[in-house]
Amino acid sequence: MFRTREETKELCALLESHKSALDSISDQTEDDTDELRAFVLLKDTIIHDVSSRGSFFAWRNRSIYIDLISSHFPLNSEQRRVHGAKQGFAVIRQPHEPPKFSAQVVPPYFDPTVAIGWIGHCREHHRKTCFSQKNASAINLRLINCETLVVEQGRSEFSYVALSYVWGSSTVCDQYSLESASGSIFALPSVLPAVILDAIAVTKSLGFQYLWVDKFCIDQTNNEVKHLQITQMDSVYENAELTIIAAAGVDETHGLPGVGSKPRSAQPIARVGGLTVLSTMRDVQDSIRSSKWLTRGWTFQEALLTRRRLVFTEEQVYFECAAMNCCESFSGSTDALYNEWGSTSPQYQRPGMFERSGWQKFVGFRGRPGNTLNIFIRYLTAVEDYTARELRFEHDSLNAFAGIMKKFERAREPITQLWGIPTTIKRPELTKRCFVEALCWRHVHSCWDSLSQPIRRPDFPSWSWAGWAGKVEYAIMSDSDSMVSQLPMIQLSEWQQSILNAAVHVNISLESEAGQILELNDKAESISTDRFSVAFARVLRLQGGVFPPSSFSYNRKQRWKLLGLPAKMSLSQGPDSQDRLLEQLNKKDGSLLCIHIRDIGTTIFGLIIEMRGRVSSRVGLITADWHGYKEPNYGLLEQRTFRIV
Incomplete structure (x- = not known):
């Protein structure tokens, strides 16, 4: 098989780079030996897609990949898939009549013709899924002219590309101003961050002239203009023909690998006789998920709101629209690679990591009942x-989510919000019910956790998730994978029923700055994203029953109990231990109280609030389950009204 010593060394080096990861998940013994094994390259091995309708690689079009593994390594397809996502697959590429789906050589520098082909296929075949945006152009939109390197006033007929990236340390570019006496054209600074220089080059190579970059297309020195542009992020990204995503490096100084003078990470290749063994390298979606870019708040809406994405990682480029996803390390015909079963019907098109749940269809499942609740639940997820x-700045808690909120407001069944807490508009009978559901968030990590403790954001009310830094979850779905990209229809149906059947135990109203009481139903239609900072709606009035101090118990063996029922406690702010929390809850005149807010089935929900004079703060949530126990008697709960800010 081997013709030269160099060929042997190349193949051994490639296989050794894969072997280390395989050995780390196997139980090695003294009699272990290394074996060279071959496997069929199947769709389920490469793409872990829970929404898949079936295999999209025909059996007659199979490739083979090889691995040097321990003789005791279990032949488990899921373990091999996980390994391949981290290390890549060593695929044997046949010189004659290669399969429709196989590994491909990735050049050291970006080849725009590949991306042009992907974009062209989307334009031709995905008119129903990728041309369905009905959003007006952003007001006073500015664009970089990539030919002249000046910022111009955009026009509705301009086709443009947007950039999504991670800002770096503060520089003079961060204070770029569009205020000038020279008219409506403004020259870019002479020194630009690497990622913007590279994005300009990519934009031109793809045949576009205009590029939108927040740092230069939004006046960073004019807060009023800046706020207006922030509330139009849905228009900016939805109307872009493509969004370039910089998922390599940690900030704007890294640039786009494969563009300019920055090469990509080398692809392991071994040539043996007439065959070529290619490493598919790390799974491109896995690279994106572990990138710094994916950890940033602003990039969340930038990725979801756009029609097409061209993502640059260290190794290769990934493309995704609403109906397909593909990357440079795999080759295939358009029909075989882009769409399941080679179909151009939207029903069988294969979405990717951003579009898998149908984010482009905020209207929910067409033709099915409960559409309002479908959309409402997708907001919560x-x-x-x-x-x-x-x-980077805590005051951007809602700014970086504004485009998503606007998207939901424009849905067929609109969802409005107050300080990020959503409710319905067209179904008044659900307004209060949905608002209470949205209030029942809890932090994944509590204040006594050593890591990832929630941090209070004083610019926002405590009863909103926006008032805190820290991941939240909705308790009714916390035991399942509630990521938007994984939420199946059966979970949506179950969540809908839980909302419809919930017993709400509180009366809700708002209080203006002047002390005027405003009913939630009366104000639902007047609350809009552009007004999420209005002062009149900061005070939330809750009237409900308070659990007496004797209702709570805790020990490290049996954990929390409420009314003697097994409970789960989440505290965002307060005592540094659960024992001290119990002490405060057990005090008759203590500062911590618990409001009985609602029941869903056999689950009780209580809001933990901290009294501070005439007002209080929401600091936690407790849930308890009386399944298998006697139904609690709430008749003795003291009814009180609280002003929560």
Whole structure:
């Protein structure tokens, strides 16, 4: 098989780079030996897609990949898939009549013709899924002219590309101003961050003239203009023909690998006789998920709101629209690679990591009942995903989510919000019910956890998730994978029923700055994203029953109990231990109280609040389950009204 010593060394080096990861998940013994094994390259091995309708690689079009592994390594397809995602697959590429789906050589520098082909296929075949945006152009949109390197006033007929990236340390570019006496054209600074220089080069190579970059297309020195542009992020990204995503490096100084003078990480290749063994390298979606870019708050809406994405990682480029996803390390015909079963019908098109749940269809499942609740639930799951992100400035808690909120407001069944807490508009009978559901968030990590403790954001009310830094979850779905990209229809149906059947035990109203009481139903239609900072709606009035101090117990063996029932406690702010929390809850005149807010089935929900004079703060959530126990008697709960800010 081997013709030269060099060929042997190349193949051994490639296989050794894969072997280390395989051995780390096997139980090695003294009699272990290394074996060279071959496996069929199947769709389920490469793409872990829970929404898949079936195998999209025909059996007659198979490739083979090889691995040097321990003789005791279990032949488990899931373990091999996980390994391949981290290390890549060593695929044997046949010189004659290669399969429709196989590994491909990735050049050291970006080849725009590949991306042009992907974009062209989307334009031709995905008119129903990728041309369905009905959003007006952003007001006073500015664009970089990549030919002249000046910022111009955009026009509705301009086709443009947007850039999504991670800002770096503060520089003079961060204070770029569009205020000038020279008219409506403004020259870019002479020195630009590497990622913007590379994005300009990519934009031109793809045949576009205009590029939108927040740092230069938004006046960073004019807060009023800046706020207006922030509330139009849905228009900016939805109307872009493509968004370039910089998922390599940690900030804007890294640039786009494969563009300019920055090469990509080398692809392991071994040539043996007439065959070529290629490493598919690390799974491109896995690279994106572990990138710094995916941890940032602003990039959440930038990725979801756009129609097409061209993502640059250290090794290769990944493309995704609403109906397909592909990357440079795999080759295939358009029909075989882009769409399941080679179909151009939207029903069988294969989405990717951003579009898998149908984010482009905020209207929910067409033709099915409960559409309003479908959209409402997708808002809550968006909150769960977004709050896991980090922000450079805490006051951007809602700014970086504004585009998502606007998207939901424009849905067929609109969802409005107050300080990020959503409710319905068209179904008044659900307004209060949905608002209470949205109030029942809890932090994944409590204040006594040594890591990832929630941090209070004083610019926002405590009863909103926006008032805290820290990942939140909705208790009714916390035991399942509630990521938007994984939420199946059966879970949506179950969550809908839980909302409809919930017993709400509180009366809710708002209080203006002047002390005027405003009913939630009366204000639902007047609350909009552009007004999420209005002062009149900061005070939330809750009237409900308070659990007496004797209701709570805790020990390290049996954990928390409420009314003697097994409970789960999440505290965002307060005592540094659960024992001290119990002490405060057990005090008759203590500062911590618990409001009985609602029941869903056999689950009790209580808001933990901290009294501070005439007002209080929401600091936690407790849930308890009386399944298998006697139904609690709430008749003795003291009814009180609280002003929560």
